[in-house]
Amino acid sequence: MKKYDLITPEGTRDIILEDCSARRSVEEKLYNIFKSKGYREVVTPGLEFYDVFDLNSIYYPQESMYKLVDGKGRLMVVRPDTTMPIARVVATRLKDQIMPLRLFYSQSVFRMKPAMRGRSDEILQSGIELIGSSSKRADLEVLTTAVEVLSSCDNEKFRLEIGDIGFFKELVSRLGTDDDTVEEIRRLIEVKNYPALNDLLDSIGDNEVTNALKQLPRLFGGEEVFEKASQLISDDKTDEILSSLHWIYKELAKLGHNGKISVDLGIVNKLDYYTGIVMKGYLQGFGDNVLSGGRYDHLIKEFGMDLPATGFAVNVDAVAKVMSAKQEIRLAPSDAVVFGEDGYETEAIKEADKLIAQGMVVENAVFDKLDDVLAYADEKHISKVIVVSDSVKTIEIGGGRNAE
Amino acid sequence: MQNENRRLRIALTKGRLENKTVDLLDKIGYDCTAVRDKGRKLILPVGDTIEAVLAKANDVITYVEHGVCDIGVVGKDTIMEMNGKFFELVDLGFGKCRFALAGPKGRDFYSGHNVKTIATKYPNVARSYFEKQGMDVEIVKIEGSVELAPLLDLSDAIVDIVETGTTLKENGLEVYEDIAPISARLIVNTVSMKLRKSEIEELIAQIEKNL
Structure with missing residues (x-):
């Protein structure tokens, strides 16, 4: 007896009707924004070799990847991330293109999450990558695009946070501790675990660097953060990082989204391909970030081409969830259904095409009797039945019942 | 859901941690009569600005992780067993x-x-x-x-x-x-921390002062 033929696997779900329409409208909105700025679409395979995600200097958590084995015994994964495959494509098939390269994508990623925690393993991500420029202008372009994306979803209640992971990396490089300790410090900053962070840093030493790291998770908010940070530590390297972030912050302020753009020097993502500016976007109504990204100047080098790059990805499913909670999306009924009497089947389809060309949504009736068509139209709240024989006749259905 | 207009929602681990946290909120000056005299209710007002949600330890983490509660009080034992994505801000020192x-x-x-x-x-x-x-x-x-x-x-x-x-x-x-x-920890949803920064920071400052 089959046991699992009626359900979908843990962490996956069917997306049906209204949900699909919400998701599609978010995807289209992003598509239009990206396309209008000269970004071109790429699609990478759903299956990649494991090696793409197992790079020398970058660790991708292997327990979160769905793996399988190909016909030759090679290990493959179901795409857990899109930026890394795009880095591969850029370093191989797109390496002779004129830089900078503007790419966008809209495809699912698969990450194994702990079961029963109410999170999906499959996420539709749309995002951009701006490749081949290390200029602050590139960072600004990507960030303003992120702001445009978020404000187009919810102009009132979005939040974009920016940080620079270079600040953290610079500080920990001065500690002279091993990678495991650095990772532990990173993790404690990420979860803002002040007590444990203080204990760990106290055990390493009491100096300017450990004190600055202790304060790092608290360094978030508005423009005052730059002042606070420079009081903690100030030398050529850190000043440079802070002043370029400050420049970006001030430029973004010119977009006029008062108070919605903030700074967090404690953004220290686990995905360690980021090297500079990092960002996270939030919408009211979703308990996690809906947008994340940043600068990754060393990732493409892993695939053989030394190119700086920056970009972000949007969790389309999360945005769709927020949007459909805000306003109920209802699928409108078709505008009309055409029915051809016996011998007029093709004429009916041609008549439908005429109406469709005028912008209507028109179904073709597949019932044999007009009564069945009328009953169907009434039940589906379709307001017109068009009957095609040697003439074309319109029957209006239902009066007040017809919703929208 | 995050909603800046609703009360700040704090999920408490039922039992000893709940009582200790209520004592703490009382000491800060919040009116805790409703929580002390709760009957079988699971969501109760604390003062004018907070709402307490009573849950089992594991569920406190789940609610905070999803952002339906902004803050949670839960033992480090549960945090170590469950993991999850949230900020672990304060060691409350009780429940040791x-x-x-x-x-x-x-x-x-x-x-x-x-x-x-x-x-x-x-x-x-x-x-x-x-x-x-x-x-x-x-x-x-x-x-x-x-x-x-x-x-x-x-x-x-x-x-x-x-x-x-x-x-x-x-x-x-x-x-x-x-x-x-192990001791009780104050955890905060990552988005709430950003969207309701001033309220949460103020509450935490008061808590830290009264520990």
Whole structure:
């Protein structure tokens, strides 16, 4: 007896009707924004070799990847991330293109999450990558695009946070501790675990660097953060990082989204391909970030081409969830259904095409009797039945019942 | 859902941690009569700005992780077992105990070459502890009194919460090693921390002052 033929696997779900329409409208909105700025679409395979995600200097958590084995015994994964495959494509098939390269994508990623925690393993991500420029202008372009994306979803209640992971990396490089300790410090900053962070840093030493790291998770908010940070530590390297972030912050302020753009020097993502500016976007109504990204100047080098790059990805499913909670999306009924009497089947389809060309949504009736068509139209709240024989006749259905 | 207009929602682990947190909120000056006199209600107002949600420890983490509660009070034991994505901001200092490896008195746990069996209510804590030591163990999940497992020869040792050690002693067991100290923690949803920064920071400052 089959046991699992009626359900979908843990962490996956069917997306049906209204949900699909919400998701599609978010995807289209992003598509239009990206396309209008000269970004071109790429699609990478759903299956990649494991090696793409197992790079020398970058660790991708292997327990979160769905793996399988190909016909030759090679290990493959179901795409857990899109930026890394795009880095591969850029370093191989797109390496002779004129830089900078503007790419966008809209495809699912698969990450194994702990079961029963109410999170999906499959996420539709749309995002951009701006490749081949290390200029602050590139960072600004990507960030303003992120702001445009978020404000187009919810102009009132979005939040974009920016940080620079270079600040953290610079500080920990001065500690002279091993990678495991650095990772532990990173993790404690990420979860803002002040007590444990203080204990760990106290055990390493009491100096300017450990004190600055202790304060790092608290360094978030508005423009005052730059002042606070420079009081903690100030030398050529850190000043440079802070002043370029400050420049970006001030430029973004010119977009006029008062108070919605903030700074967090404690953004220290686990995905360690980021090297500079990092960002996270939030919408009211979703308990996690809906947008994340940043600068990754060393990732493409892993695939053989030394190119700086920056970009972000949007969790389309999360945005769709927020949007459909805000306003109920209802699928409108078709505008009309055409029915051809016996011998007029093709004429009916041609008549439908005429109406469709005028912008209507028109179904073709597949019932044999007009009564069945009328009953169907009434039940589906379709307001017109068009009957095609040697003439074309319109029957209006239902009066007040017809919703929208 | 995050909603800047609703009360700040704080999920409390039912029982001792709940009472201690309510005492703390009381001391800060919030009106806690509704929570103290709760009957069977699960969501209760605290003062004019906070709403307390009473839940089991694991659920506190789930609610905070999803952002339906902004803040949670939960033991470090649950955090270590569940993991999850949230900010762990304050060590509240109460609810103190520790994770320990314990077993029959006088036995050398590490002797012999056989793979040891560990009984525990906290399989993730036990697994990661032995992973760090590079030691293979077999883990058996027990729901009730874990002390029974070594007594019945199901396991070589247990990984469990130890407070005073009385239960262990009365059953002829002893602590071999401490694994980690435990106390109540204040956790915060990552998005709430950003969207309701000033309210949350103010509450935390008050809490830290009154600890």
